[in-house]
Amino acid sequence: MGEPAIVVEGLEKRFGEVPALDGIDLSVDEGTIFGLLGPNGAGKTTAVRVLATILHPDAGRAEVLGRDVVREPAAVRRRIGLAGQYAAVDPNLTGRENLRMVGILGQLPRAVIAPRADELLQRFSLADAADRPLRTYSGGMRRRLDIAASLVPKPPVLFLDEPTTGLDLTSRNELWDMIRELVREGTTVLLTTQYLEEADQLAGRVAVIDGGHVIANDTPARLKANLGDTVVEMDFADDALAERALALLGGDQLGTVEREHRTVKVSSNRGAHVLVDVLRRFDGDGIEPDTLSVREPSLDDVFLALTGHRAVTEGGDA
C-alpha cells in the first residue's frame, strides 16, 4: 500500500477564541473509505476545509498524496474533489454546463471535457435532466450533480462532507452504492457524517470527533462491539420506578443496562429477542414503562459509551 493517501498530524484551527480543531491526528490508506463521525460543531467540516486548502491551519500539518496543504496547495487541488452538504453548484446553469465549467476550471484538456461530462451524467442518472437549469432539480438530483461535479477531473482523493444529510432513503442508498463503486475503482474517500449507520455501512475505519478532538479511531465493528446490535430504550414515570426496572433487568444476561434519570437503556447482541426478555421480566413484577422503543445503536450511543456524555450539538456547523 505504501504511503497513506491522507496524513494529518497535530492539526489545530481556531476561530477567534474557539478551537474548532484541537490537535487532530489521522491517517487514511489509499483506496479506502475513512469516516469522520461526530455531531454538528465537532470540527468535521473544518478538518475537510483544511484538507481541501480552503482554510489555513494554525498549527500541525496535513498532506494529501504526499503534498502539503499549506506549502503546495496548487498540487493538492489537482488531486482532490470536494462535495459539500450545501450543494455548491450554479443554479442558473444546466447540469451539463455545470460539469463542463468544472472540467475547464479543473484544468482538463478541452477534448476530454464533453465526453467526461456525458459519462458522469449517465452514471448519476441525470442524463434526462442534463439540459435543464439546476433550479428545476430536486434536492437528491442536486446532490448527485454536486458529487458528479467533484468527480469531473477524476481526483484520486475525494472529500464528501455529509453527503447524505437531508436525503430520502432511496437517494441515500443510491449515493452509498456510487461511493462504494468509486472506491472499487481506486479512489480514496474521506467522508464526514452524523450517522453511525452511514459510517458503519461505508467506512473501513472511523474516527469519532468531539469538540475538535479525535476521541476514538477504530473499525466500525470494534466501535460497535460493546454497543450491541439492538437498543431498547424506555422512559418511566419517575426515578424510583426507573431504578426498580434497572434492578430487574440487570445481571448481564440481557446485555449492558444503563439508567439516566427516568430513562433505562438496554444494549444487547441478541437482536429483537431481547425485547421479549425485557417484557417478561416486567410482567413478573407488574411495572410498565411510559414509552418503549427498539432501535439500532446511534451516534449518541457511541458518544455515551466513549465519553459518558451525550453528543452535544453546538450552534452552527464548524
Add this chain to the structure above:
Amino acid sequence: MSVPAVETSMDVALDRHIPMGVVRDTAAIVQRNLIAYRRVPQLLVFSTIQPVIFVVMFRYVFGGAVSAALPAGVDYVDYLMPGIFVQTVVFGAIATAIGLATDMKSGLMERFHALPMARSAVLSGRTLADTVRNVFVVALMMLVGFLVGWRIHTDVLGLLAAYGIVVLFGFSMSWVFATVGLAVGDPETAQAASFPVLAPLVFASSAFVPIETMPPWLQTFAEHQPVSAAASAVRALTLGGPAAGDVIASIAWSVGLIAIFGTISVRLYRRAV
C-alpha cells in the same frame, strides 16, 4: 517528517499545464455569469428599467426647473443623458456585489477555492461579465436618449470615446462593489450596503444638475469625485468644446479605482470563503 513526493505517471497527468490557463478560467466564469443574465432576465430588467424611469423623471419632471441653471444654449436633455449613462453603470455595479455575495453564501466560492483554477478568475470573471452587460445596457440607454431628444453635437468619434469612458468607468465601479460584496458576504446585506456607497456618489455630483447651486461644502465634494469626472468627460465629448482635461481626469479616476479596489477585493477573496 515529510518525504518528497515521488513523481509517477499519475502525477504527470494531474500536474499537466494548460497554456493560457488564466484566460481559459476567466472566460469560463464570464460565460457562466452571462448565462445567468440570459436565464434570469429580471437581473437585466433591474439595470434598465430604473435608468429609464430616471430619464423620464428628470427630463420631464425636473427638467424645466433645472434648465434655468444651465449655460445658455445647452438643452437639459443634452446635459442629462451623459449623467444618466454614468449613473446607469454605477447602479448596475450593485449586481457585482450581489453576485459575489451570492456565490459566497451558496458555497460555490468554496468549490472554486478547492479547484486548481486561477485565483483571479472568480473576481475578474464577474467584473468582466458585468462590463459586457454594461456594453449592452449603455447602448440601450443611448437609444432611449435619442427617443427623448438627446442629440450629439460632435461626431461619431466623440460618441465612441464617450461610450468607452462610460464602460471603463463601469468596470472600475464593479471592482468597488466587488469589494462591498466580498466584505459583507450575503446578498441581502450586499444590496443594503451598496446604496449608502452609491447614493452620495451619484446624487452629490454633476450627473443630473449643475453643481453651482449646491452649498459650497457640497460643491467641493461634488467637484472632486469620480461620477462628476465621468459625467463631465462624456458631456464634453458629446456637447463639444475642450474635452482632453475631463477625459484624462475620468480615465485617471477609473484606473486608480481599479488598482485600489482590485487589490483590496483580491485580498478579501483569498481570505473569504
